[in-house]
Amino acid sequence: MTVELDYTSPNVQYSYDLKHSTSVKYDQHNLIRILGKKQLNSLDQISLLDIYLGKSKMVEPHYHQNAAELVYCIAGSVAVSMLNPFTKKLQTYTITPGQVANVPQGWWHYEIALQDRTHLLAIFNASTPDVTLGSDLLTLTPPHIMAHAYCMNETQWKQTTQPVKSGVFIGPFCPREEQAQTHPVPPSHYIPYDQTPPNYSPYWN
Numbered sequence: 001m002t003v004e005l006d007y008t009s010p011n012v013q014y015s016y017d018l019k020h021s022t023s024v025k026y027d028q029h030n031l032i033r034i035l036g037k038k039q040l041n042s043l044d045q046i047s048l049l050d051i052y053l054g055k056s057k058m059v060e061p062h063y064h065q066n067a068a069e070l071v072y073c074i075a076g077s078v079a080v081s082m083l084n085p086f087t088k089k090l091q092t093y094t095i096t097p098g099q100v101a102n103v104p105q106g107w108w109h110y111e112i113a114l115q116d117r118t119h120l121l122a123i124f125n126a127s128t129p130d131v132t133l134g135s136d137l138l139t140l141t142p143p144h145i146m147a148h149a150y151c152m153n154e155t156q157w158k159q160t161t162q163p164v165k166s167g168v169f170i171g172p173f174c175p176r177e178e179q180a181q182t183h184p185v186p187p188s189h190y191i192p193y194d195q196t197p198p199n200y201s202p203y204w205n
Contacts, residue, residue: 005042016040018050024169029054029117032169037127047129049122053078053113053170060168061110061134067126069103071095071111076118082109110134135168 033050080101147154
């Protein structure tokens with residue numbers, strides 16, 4: 001909802017330094033800075049994430065229930081994957097500096113850096129984008145519900161998901177990291193930037 005601002009007020013902010021709003025940080029090469037209405041109160045239905053990733057690091061699977069996300073590559077290269085709820089297909093787009101990928105509102109998606117020092121801007125059409133993380137879905141859904149819903153062994157499910165912590169955001173940072181760096185995503189899943197799958201209908205995070 002848009003709130004009218006008094007643009008004559010000295011309390012209205014028009015500039016901001018993102019260095020003061022680090023939202024998630026693993027190390028100096030893997031971090032996310034945020035700019036929303038909380039940081040800059042003159043924003044109106046727009047916000048962004050300033051994302052830095054090392055090779056094979058990823059923004060974990062998630063979705064934004066109130067906003068679409070436009071991913072712009074500043075440096076490096078990234079594979080942006082999204083699950084199309086209409087075709088039930090996973091679509092992956094590899095983008096490089098100057099290229100974008102659009103993730104429609106509510107679509108399950110994730111990003112994997114293909115080079116070190118990858119730098120992205122994720123731009124949202126909401127002053128404060130909501131997010132639901134895959135790690136939260138795994139950790140907050142009772143194991144007996146998952147076992148009951150999908151005919152799984154509850155003990156095995158608990159053992160498999162035990163390493164998952166809530167609010168991962170950036171990953172992976174695990175013993176299998178070296179293997180993940182070699183093959184972060186099967187190359188056959190990549191769709192070149194200039195190739196649009198049939199039935200793909202992007203609209204306005």
